[in-house]
Amino acid sequence: MLRDDFLQELSALVGQTNQQICVIDGPRTVKCQVLQCDPLGAAISNLALETGELVSADIAKLETASKSLCGRVTYLLEPISPIEIDATGCVVQMRSNPPQKDDNGLKYYELTLRQGGSVSLTRYEKQPGNSRLPVPATLTHEVLGRLVEDFNIAVEEVLSS
Amino acid sequence: MVMDIQRDQRRFKQIVRGRIRQNLRKYITHGEMIGRRGRDAVSIPVPQLDVPHFKYGKNGSGGVGQGKGEIGDPLTQPGQEGDGAGGAGSEPGTGHLVEVEVSLNELAEMLGEELELPRIQPKGTANIESEKAKYNSIRQTGPESLKHFKKTYLRALKRQITTGNYAPEDPCIVPVKGDKQYRSWNDVPLPEVNAVAIYLMDVSGSMTDEQKNIVRNEAFWIDAWLTHQYRGIETRYIIHDAVAKEVDEHTFYHTRESGGTRISSAYKVCADLIASTFPSEDWNIYCFQFSDGDNWGDDNRIAFELLSQKLLPVVNAFCYGQVESPYGSGDFIDSLRKEFNDHEALILSEIPDKDAIYQSIKTFLGKGK
Numbered sequence: 001m002l003r004d005d006f007l008q009e010l011s012a013l014v015g016q017t018n019q020q021i022c023v024i025d026g027p028r029t030v031k032c033q034v035l036q037c038d039p040l041g042a043a044i045s046n047l048a049l050e051t052g053e054l055v056s057a058d059i060a061k062l063e064t065a066s067k068s069l070c071g072r073v074t075y076l077l078e079p080i081s082p083i084e085i086d087a088t089g090c091v092v093q094m095r096s097n098p099p100q101k102d103d104n105g106l107k108y109y110e111l112t113l114r115q116g117g118s119v120s121l122t123r124y125e126k127q128p129g130n131s132r133l134p135v136p137a138t139l140t141h142e143v144l145g146r147l148v149e150d151f152n153i154a155v156e157e158v159l160s161s
Numbered sequence: 162m163v164m165d166i167q168r169d170q171r172r173f174k175q176i177v178r179g180r181i182r183q184n185l186r187k188y189i190t191h192g193e194m195i196g197r198r199g200r201d202a203v204s205i206p207v208p209q210l211d212v213p214h215f216k217y218g219k220n221g222s223g224g225v226g227q228g229k230g231e232i233g234d235p236l237t238q239p240g241q242e243g244d245g246a247g248g249a250g251s252e253p254g255t256g257h258l259v260e261v262e263v264s265l266n267e268l269a270e271m272l273g274e275e276l277e278l279p280r281i282q283p284k285g286t287a288n289i290e291s292e293k294a295k296y297n298s299i300r301q302t303g304p305e306s307l308k309h310f311k312k313t314y315l316r317a318l319k320r321q322i323t324t325g326n327y328a329p330e331d332p333c334i335v336p337v338k339g340d341k342q343y344r345s346w347n348d349v350p351l352p353e354v355n356a357v358a359i360y361l362m363d364v365s366g367s368m369t370d371e372q373k374n375i376v377r378n379e380a381f382w383i384d385a386w387l388t389h390q391y392r393g394i395e396t397r398y399i400i401h402d403a404v405a406k407e408v409d410e411h412t413f414y415h416t417r418e419s420g421g422t423r424i425s426s427a428y429k430v431c432a433d434l435i436a437s438t439f440p441s442e443d444w445n446i447y448c449f450q451f452s453d454g455d456n457w458g459d460d461n462r463i464a465f466e467l468l469s470q471k472l473l474p475v476v477n478a479f480c481y482g483q484v485e486s487p488y489g490s491g492d493f494i495d496s497l498r499k500e501f502n503d504h505e506a507l508i509l510s511e512i513p514d515k516d517a518i519y520q521s522i523k524t525f526l527g528k529g530k
């Protein structure tokens with residue numbers, strides 16, 4: 001449901017720039033900042049699924065769900081794996097592992113799964129001598145739809161475990 | 162008078178030390194010495210060190226200086242007939258690697274010489290030696306509780322014998338006031354331990370094994386140098402991810418964790434440790450923190466508060482070394498630069514790879530604080 005609604009909203013944005021998508025399904029909301037959209041793909045700055053259902057999720061459940069999420073999200077530019085598991089803040093941070101390296105520095109996806117809660121994705125770039133900066137992630141509509149679906153499954157897994 | 166053999170031996174040692182110094186960077190950047198302590202000897206292979214020895218010639222082949230010839234004629238080797246060409250040998254060479262045993266203290270000293278590290282000038286009670294009472298003498302006066310019975314009765318016995326008051330058949334000895342002997346003490350000076358090095362290491366999930374090895378290697382050599390500088394230096398170790406704890410040396414050098422990064426947790430443990438155990442009036446305090454600088458959320462603000470209020474005012478030097486994260490995401494060092502612009506106690510160093518350890522040590526210790 002979320003996935004279909006999201007893709008429908010995305011299709012409606014073809015040819016537009018700097019638009020926000022917000023799709024709600026019960027307690028879950030998918031938000032996406034679309035920088036540019038064409039019929040095949042879109043450049044986004046952030047994709048997040050927010051929900052209040054994870055308010056009582058503990059770090060063990062988040063860790064299990066994050067591993068499962070990393071196992072499913074195999075269709076991005078780099079494989080993803082959990083990097084830091086913060087028991088204090090109840091957050092699991094996942095990143096491209098290894099990150100993409102070239103002459104201009106490196107780029108990587110960063111996903112976070114938080115108690116409270118949310119699942120989100122941002123792409124970062126780090127150029128030599130500069131701090132890291134969020135950069136647009138260019139993904140096809142199909143990949144964005146799959147990400148929404150996998151974020152939804154991750155929330156389900158936390159709730160069911 | 163120095164005998165020739167001593168002079169030769171000294172020269173041999175100088176040559177060995179020179180060879181080691183040439184390769185010192187290599188020994189510092191590889192980590193196999195971690196875990197050895199000050200007095201442990203390290204075997205270091207020193208290549209191409211020719212030990213002089215006698216060689217015997219062939220019997221009956223004459224010798225240099227024999228036969229016909231005029232003054233000024235060039236000499237040929239015995240048995241050599243004019244020019245000739247020889248091919249390269251096909252057997253492997255028999256080059257020798259001399260294994261030299263050097264203690265870590267000597268290596269630390271060489272490190273100091275090579276990096277031109279100044280001797281650290283201790284502060285506070287550096288030159289004060291505490292005195293401990295040791296009961297090792299006898300006096301004629303003192304409290305009854307310290308009366309030395311054996312010596313008192315022995316003295317009384319001597320007095321009775323010399324004055325003819327001692328009857329062997331009725332051995333009754335009665336000490337008088339002048340016989341009494343009392344235990345007494347002397348003050349023995351004891352050097353006071355007055356320096357502590359506190360190592361803080363980020364062991365969070367974003368620190369890869371390679372980064373942790375760089376950090377451990379640098380911490381090890383700094384420890385070796387400081388131990389060489391301060392006899393009896395105290396060393397404490399703190400590791401942290403999102404939570405910090407004080408650990409022993411072995412745990413510090415071998416822990417693997419995967420948690421998040423909250424640098425403030427380490428600062429808090431460090432500040433508590435200093436407040437409870439190492440008052441700054443009596444101690445020279447050196448902190449060495451290593452991280453990839455990938456701190457989480459708003460933790461920088463809490464960390465800076467602790468650093469400015471509880472750590473920087475009490476330490477001789479607070480050294481922060483930032484290793485390059487594989488994600489390059491660490492910006493804690495930049496934030497430190499902005500927040501504590503040129504604070505005299507704060508020393509910052511970036512360590513992109515293991516070859517940078519050498520320069521980083523120099524940055525940290527080169528000021529000799």
